[in-house]
Structures are given as C-alpha cells and as structure tokens.
Amino acid sequence: MQLHEMSIDAFQARLATGEAEPLDWWQTCRERIAAREPEVQAWEFLGPEVEQVPAEGALRGVPVGIKDIIDTCDMPTAWGTGGYLKSDGALVDAAVVTLLQQQGALMMGKTVSTEFAYFTPGKTRNPHDISRTPGGSSSGSAAAVADGMAPLALGTQTAGSIIRPASYCGIYGFKPTFGTVSMAGIKPFAPSLDTLGWFARHIEDICTTYSTLTRAPAIEALPDLSGIRVGVRSLPGDETLSADVIQALRQAHERFEQAGASVFALPLDIRFDALVEHQKVVLAYEAAQSLASEYQRHAHQMGPTLVELIQQGQALTYARYREGQIATAELRQVLSRSFEEEVDVVLAASAPGVAPRGLDATGDPLFCRAWTLLGVPCLNLPIGQGEQGLPVGVQLIGDRYGDDRLLSIARTLMRSPAG
Amino acid sequence: MQLHEMSIDAFQARLATGEAEPLDWWQTCRERIAAREPEVQAWEFLGPEVEQVPAEGALRGVPVGIKDIIDTCDMPTAWGTGGYLKSDGALVDAAVVTLLQQQGALMMGKTVSTEFAYFTPGKTRNPHDISRTPGGSSSGSAAAVADGMAPLALGTQTAGSIIRPASYCGIYGFKPTFGTVSMAGIKPFAPSLDTLGWFARHIEDICTTYSTLTRAPAIEALPDLSGIRVGVRSLPGDETLSADVIQALRQAHERFEQAGASVFALPLDIRFDALVEHQKVVLAYEAAQSLASEYQRHAHQMGPTLVELIQQGQALTYARYREGQIATAELRQVLSRSFEEEVDVVLAASAPGVAPRGLDATGDPLFCRAWTLLGVPCLNLPIGQGEQGLPVGVQLIGDRYGDDRLLSIARTLMRSPAG
Known part of the structure; x- marks a missing residue:
C-alpha cells in the first residue's frame, strides 16, 4: 500500500x-x-x-x-x-x-x-x-x-x-x-x-x-450489525431527492441489510419539517451579530452573498430568533427519545447530488441544515456514484453525544464487503 | 440629581x-x-x-x-x-x-x-x-x-x-x-x-x-404584580443559606407580596441537586480544552487555582462530561415546563453573604453555578444589607429566552416602594 x-x-x-x-x-x-x-x-x-x-x-x-x-x-x-x-x-x-x-x-x-x-x-x-x-x-x-x-x-x-x-x-x-x-x-x-x-x-x-x-476509549467495530435499527429519513423529506442520491441511499440500505441491520423508514414528527427554516433564521441572526465588527469596517469588500446574509440577519427580530431556538430545544429531546426507543442510526442524504459544475458557487447545504441545528453527530460515507462516476455520499446521523455508537456502527458497516 | x-x-x-x-x-x-x-x-x-x-x-x-x-x-x-x-x-x-x-x-x-x-x-x-x-x-x-x-x-x-x-x-x-x-x-x-x-x-x-x-421591544413595567407567581428556591437548597441571605430573601419576598405577587416555595425535582456538580465538571472539562494553548505555553506563569482547574479538566473523562451535558439538557426542559405551568419568576440567593474580607480571593459562586449551567437569565437585585451595612443581593431567575418577562417583573418590583 x-x-x-x-x-x-x-x-x-x-x-x-x-x-x-x-x-x-x-x-x-x-x-x-x-x-x-x-x-x-x-x-x-x-x-x-x-x-x-x-x-x-x-x-x-x-x-x-x-x-x-x-x-x-x-x-x-x-x-x-x-x-x-x-x-x-x-x-x-x-x-x-x-x-x-x-x-x-x-x-x-x-x-x-x-x-x-x-x-x-x-x-x-x-x-x-x-x-x-x-x-x-x-x-x-x-x-x-x-x-x-x-x-x-x-x-x-x-x-x-x-x-x-x-x-x-x-x-x-x-x-x-x-x-x-x-x-x-x-x-x-x-x-x-x-x-x-x-x-x-x-x-x-x-x-x-x-x-x-x-480522550474517549477507542472506537471498536462490532462483530456485525444484527439488531441495529437504521431509520431512513432525510431532512427535508425524501420527495426532494435526486436519482443519484436515491441510488446512493439504496446502496447504503442494502449494505446495512447485508451486515445484519434492519432498515425502515423513520417517521419524524411534522415539526421537524420547520427546522430548515429555523436553521436559516438562527444562522442569519447570529452571523449579523458575530460579524458586526467585520461588517462595520469591511462591508464594501465582502462578497454579495455574505452582505445579503448579514442584512437579512439585521432585519430579523429577536422574537423570530427565539422561536427557532425554543422549537429546536424541544425537538432535540424528541429526537433523543427516538434514539432511545426506536432507532440506532439515521441514514439520510448528504447533498442534492454530485458536485455541481463551476467554481462560482459551492453547492447547497440544504440536507445538512436541520441536523446541524439539532447538534447531532453526522458522518458522510463516500458510498455512491453519480453521473460520470462522480462521488455521491450519504450521511449517518447519531444521537447527540452518541458519537461513539455512530462511529462504531459506521466502522462495522464500512468493513463489511460492499454488495 | x-x-x-x-x-x-x-x-x-x-x-x-x-x-x-x-x-x-x-x-x-x-x-x-x-x-x-x-x-x-x-x-x-x-x-x-x-x-x-x-x-x-x-x-x-x-x-x-x-x-x-x-x-x-x-x-x-x-x-x-x-x-x-x-x-x-x-x-x-x-x-x-x-x-x-x-x-x-x-x-x-x-x-x-x-x-x-x-x-x-x-x-x-x-x-x-x-x-x-x-x-x-x-x-x-x-x-x-x-x-x-x-x-x-x-x-x-x-x-x-x-x-x-x-x-x-x-x-x-x-x-x-x-x-x-x-x-x-x-x-x-x-x-x-x-x-x-x-x-x-x-x-x-x-x-x-x-x-x-x-433589538427587542422596550421592557415596560407592569401596572402591578398581581397574578405573578414567585417561586423561592436556591440551588443548592435553602438549608445552606446564611442569616444575611435569608434576611435579604425575606425582604424581597415581602416586597413582592406588597406589589401583589404570590410567593411560594418552589418544589424542584431532586435531579436539580446534581447540577452544581455537573457545572463544575462541564467547566473544568471545557476549560482544559479551551485553554490548551495558553496552558502549553504559560502554565508556569498561571495562578495555582487555574492550573489546578485545568489539570482537573484534563483528568475528567469524556463520559463524565457527557453525563453532565445530557442531564442538563433534560432539566432545561423540565424547568421550562415549570415556567409554563406554575411559576413566573424564581427568587434565589445570589451569593453566600456579604463580600468576604481580603483581596486574595473573590468569593464563592456556589449559588450561581446551577442557573448558569441551565442557561437561564439571572438578575441580581441589590436589595439586602448584611453586617456593617454591606450589600447582599438576591437573584431573580426567568425561563430560558424569557428575559423580557423577567426584566419586566423586576422593573415593576423595584419601582414599588420598599416595605
């Protein structure tokens, strides 16, 4: 090697x-x-x-x-x-x-x-x-x-x-x-x-x-994934996924089943659908505050997307920001209960598809926003292939502070021979 | 003036x-x-x-x-x-x-x-x-x-x-x-x-x-405090309070009642008693990480209490840290439900008593640790007097993101004539 x-x-x-x-x-x-x-x-x-x-x-x-x-x-x-x-x-x-x-x-x-x-x-x-x-x-x-x-x-x-x-x-x-x-x-x-x-x-x-x-104990692979419950759920939902991503998710699904895991569609409370919007609010509101000094001195040198974000954040009310934070705190607990009771790991889209053409933009973080807001651990698996053989990943998501469990499952999965 | x-x-x-x-x-x-x-x-x-x-x-x-x-x-x-x-x-x-x-x-x-x-x-x-x-x-x-x-x-x-x-x-x-x-x-x-x-x-x-x-709306005083429910509860509990603090809490209690509020002893779940210890763990664990670079270069110039804290933090396991974080996330929701259902503001000790003599230490933050960990808004009211007429405050505590409500109640209270 x-x-x-x-x-x-x-x-x-x-x-x-x-x-x-x-x-x-x-x-x-x-x-x-x-x-x-x-x-x-x-x-x-x-x-x-x-x-x-x-x-x-x-x-x-x-x-x-x-x-x-x-x-x-x-x-x-x-x-x-x-x-x-x-x-x-x-x-x-x-x-x-x-x-x-x-x-x-x-x-x-x-x-x-x-x-x-x-x-x-x-x-x-x-x-x-x-x-x-x-x-x-x-x-x-x-x-x-x-x-x-x-x-x-x-x-x-x-x-x-x-x-x-x-x-x-x-x-x-x-x-x-x-x-x-x-x-x-x-x-x-x-x-x-x-x-x-x-x-x-x-x-x-x-x-x-x-x-x-x-400084936590080393992450060990499990003997196999029998008994592991994999809930499939992207945020936003599956109806928005491209063919490349559906294909990558299917590959991951099959590989989990071959390793002994059970895979099912994870039902999530309708309130989870609001998280993408809450994430945008929290991001804009906080960025406008955090970069207040940089904006004050360098706004004329900043790229237009950043200026636009900061101005959006300045226009948001504290009440709207607070609404997003309060809803998120509640849903973090709801998701933790789901991890306690019904699912070991969530399988979800990482991105809308393969890397877009061009260097003038970096693609859309849509499928990551809700999970980032929830604060849960997320791992991209380089598992799929899209057009021209370009990579398409999927993400595995664990419970807040359940990183060791998530990594252990991923390590076991990726050691298993691909289907 | x-x-x-x-x-x-x-x-x-x-x-x-x-x-x-x-x-x-x-x-x-x-x-x-x-x-x-x-x-x-x-x-x-x-x-x-x-x-x-x-x-x-x-x-x-x-x-x-x-x-x-x-x-x-x-x-x-x-x-x-x-x-x-x-x-x-x-x-x-x-x-x-x-x-x-x-x-x-x-x-x-x-x-x-x-x-x-x-x-x-x-x-x-x-x-x-x-x-x-x-x-x-x-x-x-x-x-x-x-x-x-x-x-x-x-x-x-x-x-x-x-x-x-x-x-x-x-x-x-x-x-x-x-x-x-x-x-x-x-x-x-x-x-x-x-x-x-x-x-x-x-x-x-x-x-x-x-x-x-x-950029939230201005905080207005209420006409009076009738209907306001004041829960008295220090963390750690009332059995640890000094005579000066008990006296200051009583003054605040009376002043609330004179303004029309109802005051009662707030029962809190026994799990809240563990928060002081969790706060110490979270603080030491995170400080050891956050100051890793400063410690690496300047440990020999640091004061002994800081060195001791960082070494304590280095010795803590991630599992212990995580335990504190998970317990806290749960109790934040429990406390929020209490604010929704039974109490508008909590009245608690701010400090163990008047400022200690000497300049070689800054006193004990004991009565603030749990509330800080919970992330709730806390306001010291300069309301009491201890030995030699020295100040003794009490704190009012509101729900997470309920700062406006807390401040509005405090503003109304402090406008009311003292008893």
Whole structure:
C-alpha cells in the first residue's frame, strides 16, 4: 500500500516496527502537494518544513490541514477573505491545533475556506473533476484529503460545510456532536451551530481522531450489525431527492441489510419539517451579530452573498430568533427519545447530488441544515456514484453525544464487503 | 440629581432638550475615576479621550466599561494575566463593542478581570469597603459601576462572575439567557457556560441595554404584580443559606407580596441537586480544552487555582462530561415546563453573604453555578444589607429566552416602594 493511502493506525504500526520514519508521511504529502497543487489549489498557505516529530502520540507524524478560519501562531490566517482581513500570526494557536500537536500531529498548512466559512468560494477545485466545486466552506480541507495531500484535515460546519464537501469529494467527513471539540481560536459565525470536525479517507482515521481529541476509549467495530435499527429519513423529506442520491441511499440500505441491520423508514414528527427554516433564521441572526465588527469596517469588500446574509440577519427580530431556538430545544429531546426507543442510526442524504459544475458557487447545504441545528453527530460515507462516476455520499446521523455508537456502527458497516 | 446617578433614559431626555451635552457623562465619569481610582483600582486600561459622540443611538454618550477579556482594537487586552499574555490591540473589536458603539456608547476603558475570568484575583477593591473583594471575575466592571465611574459595564459569567460581584457591590447585574449577545472576540473559557452580561445602578439601564442589544421591544413595567407567581428556591437548597441571605430573601419576598405577587416555595425535582456538580465538571472539562494553548505555553506563569482547574479538566473523562451535558439538557426542559405551568419568576440567593474580607480571593459562586449551567437569565437585585451595612443581593431567575418577562417583573418590583 502506498504511504499516502495508509491509515493512521497502520502508519503508527510501521513507526513502531521501524518500517517507516516519523517524517515519511510528511514528505510524501509534500511531494503530492508539489505535483497536484497547481490543479487542485487546496492550500492558502503551506507551513514551514517540520524538522522534528514528537516522540509519542496517537497522531505521531500525521500531517494535518488546518482550515484558514482557525488561528495559528506560525502561519497567517485570512478567514477566506482574500486578504482584506489578515493576521500574520495569532497570539495563541486555536485550542485544537495544540491538542493535535500534543498527540504528535504535524501542521501541514492552512487550507482554503470560503469567505468567513460562508458561501463566497475560494480558488479550490474538485480533485475528481477540476471544472467542479469541491463544495464548501471547508473546500481546501476536503480537496486536500481527497487528493492525498494530507490524510487528515480540519473543517467546521455551520450549515453543511463538512458533510457536503465530503460528499462531493468522495471522502469521510465527520461533524461530531455540537461542542465536542473546543472552538477556542476559531472565528465564530453562528455560535449555536458552528462545529469543528474533520475529513479523512479512512473511517478508522475519523475514529482515531475522535477518540484522540476527546480522550474517549477507542472506537471498536462490532462483530456485525444484527439488531441495529437504521431509520431512513432525510431532512427535508425524501420527495426532494435526486436519482443519484436515491441510488446512493439504496446502496447504503442494502449494505446495512447485508451486515445484519434492519432498515425502515423513520417517521419524524411534522415539526421537524420547520427546522430548515429555523436553521436559516438562527444562522442569519447570529452571523449579523458575530460579524458586526467585520461588517462595520469591511462591508464594501465582502462578497454579495455574505452582505445579503448579514442584512437579512439585521432585519430579523429577536422574537423570530427565539422561536427557532425554543422549537429546536424541544425537538432535540424528541429526537433523543427516538434514539432511545426506536432507532440506532439515521441514514439520510448528504447533498442534492454530485458536485455541481463551476467554481462560482459551492453547492447547497440544504440536507445538512436541520441536523446541524439539532447538534447531532453526522458522518458522510463516500458510498455512491453519480453521473460520470462522480462521488455521491450519504450521511449517518447519531444521537447527540452518541458519537461513539455512530462511529462504531459506521466502522462495522464500512468493513463489511460492499454488495 | 447628579449626572453620575442618572439613568440612561433620563440622560437621553436631557440630551434631547439640550439640558446636557453629549460628552457630559463621559467627563463626569473621568473626574470620578481620577478621584477614586487610586482606592478602587477598577481599571486595567483607560481608553483615549473621546472627541466626538455619534449623533444618534439609544446609548448615545453613555460611557461603558469593557471587561479585559473582551477584544478591542484601540486598547490592549491582557485577559487578567497581568501581562504574560497581552495583545496591544486586536485585529477586530469584539462584536459587542461594535454593537454598543453603533448605539452611541463610548468605550471608557478596560476593567480588571481575574485571570482568564477564573479565580486568581486582580487588584480591584470593593468600593463599599476597600479591605474586601468586589467579587469576580468581572471585578473591575462591578466596582466601577458601583462607584459611579461608569453607568454601565460589561461582564461575563461562567459560574457566578456577574451575579456574585453585583451582589457584593450592591448593584444590578444581569446575565441574559445563554447565547443572547455574541461572544465573538471574547476569549472562551467554558463555551457551554460563558455568557455576556452587564452591570448598572438602575434596573431601567439593565432593561435599556437588553432591548438595545437584542433589538427587542422596550421592557415596560407592569401596572402591578398581581397574578405573578414567585417561586423561592436556591440551588443548592435553602438549608445552606446564611442569616444575611435569608434576611435579604425575606425582604424581597415581602416586597413582592406588597406589589401583589404570590410567593411560594418552589418544589424542584431532586435531579436539580446534581447540577452544581455537573457545572463544575462541564467547566473544568471545557476549560482544559479551551485553554490548551495558553496552558502549553504559560502554565508556569498561571495562578495555582487555574492550573489546578485545568489539570482537573484534563483528568475528567469524556463520559463524565457527557453525563453532565445530557442531564442538563433534560432539566432545561423540565424547568421550562415549570415556567409554563406554575411559576413566573424564581427568587434565589445570589451569593453566600456579604463580600468576604481580603483581596486574595473573590468569593464563592456556589449559588450561581446551577442557573448558569441551565442557561437561564439571572438578575441580581441589590436589595439586602448584611453586617456593617454591606450589600447582599438576591437573584431573580426567568425561563430560558424569557428575559423580557423577567426584566419586566423586576422593573415593576423595584419601582414599588420598599416595605
């Protein structure tokens, strides 16, 4: 197996036996970047060469891409603004940077983000077809991982900024339960929604990163999925799905059944249908507040979609915002009861279809909005194929704080032979 | 009435009639600071002189103290570290600074905070007795407002950092519902708990600031409090209260009854008793994550209480943290049902008693921990007197997102003649 195709645990095993040197993965990724970056354009800034690798840690020698809305001391941060707001180096690294470094990870560089992680695209292209968007807002992180430039990269999700690019780029993308990993040192956009997550090419690497960052026990695969109840339900509902997505969901469905799980259509209370709209309200209201200072100074330099969002948020009443928050708090409990009583994991659409053509937009986060608002863990599985063989993912969703269960089921599923 | 004793609305009325000039309040506060700062030591940094006041805004000409964990461009920020971490000026102001300035408020300076808003005290003294602590972590903001150095000052609360100093300093302190005002540009400590709030000498000013920052309708007083149900319940329970606090609660109780409200002992589910411990767990776990980078570089310069907290947090399991979060989410809904069905406002202890002697500690946030974890709005009423005539507050607590109702009841109560 090529080094850039290896899993984190496999690399650690090679390090332990002396078959690999601590800087091998870093060098392989640098070479890959040198070859591919002119086409893919995943990086805003490449970090300095690493000279020493920490002696220990679950992520020893693992190169990581850092989304460019995450503060770093020894690399600039520009929040996807193209430079109208730019720090040459933060006073303090974002917490997650230190937490990763303490486990031996190596900071490869800053990956391209849309403007403040909203919709104005950066330069990055989809490695599967460079005439298409990689999705956003974590565009560079998804493209870098999909293209073998880094085995692991950080993203954030406020609407669909991890799951959608993971689906478009054909990789795993994981948004853990809201609040799982500290956002300290990451610019807030809509703080009720903003969640740190990560991309990888292996489900095992998603799991290793989760248990490393939370210091929770390692995620084990189950013997099989017998007894596991899979509820199929997209938000918004199934009547809006494209043929590509229906096909990907069917593949996932069959694979679950082959592994012993039972699959059924999950009935959800009619109130869940309002969540997409509530998410838009919460996002706009909070973004208008959070970016008040940036808007005050830089509105004339901002992209029109961001200006429009902030103005929408300014026009919203607090009463409408509150309505969304109160309805959501109630539905979080309703969904938790459903996870307690009738379902182990929800299977849902990740995105409307394959990555759209063009680099002037990053696609629609529609199928992620409600789940992000609910704060539940979401995992994109790179399982389907659409037109021209382009990737179409599906997402698995777990209960709030049920990340370990979700990942364990996913790990078992993806180890099972495909149907 | 002296200018420094005036309410915001009264000052706006004088501006409108030409009886006051826009910079009058600023000048009065500067004079007060010049006279009193050597004793009180509320300020970490005094801002530059203001030369022009915005032409409009609900807070036009109102000087505001900014807690020194809140980013500012034209003033340094040192997060209560005494300088081992210090920014000479942030790239972007914290969102709340811009939101206040857009309403015409004037930034007076940065007020003293404990170290990262935890327990290591700054230099500030209690204006009522300079041998005593003003409380913390928002020490300078509370002392400045209590001493007439500013009519309004910002604080943050993660355990009891607004309510406790307000109680010790004999002023109003308001922690709105979690998430009400953006924390963008404010260093996170425990992001599930950290809440921005403010201090004032008038309940009307607490209300004006709330409706200005949320752009919600103005808070009106009710004709009287008949029909209002006041549930008395401290967390932890009443058996732990000191004589001073019991006396203050009795005064509030009587005043409510005189205004027509009915007062009763609120029964709360036994599970609420676990919230104080859950709050400590959530706080330590999140602080260890959020301050990972600061700890990595500056542990040797940190105060021992902060180091101990971070080490406690590092030793906690994710499973224990999750247990606290899940229990809290459930109890938030239980409490909301109680607000829907049986109670309009909860009356509770703010602090264990009057401000403790000495400047080497800032007192105990015990009686605020559970409410902060629940995310409900809390308002300190400066209503009682303890030994040597020192202030003892009580807090009123409303339902999550029921801030307007809570403030309206408080405004009505405090207008009613004291018993």
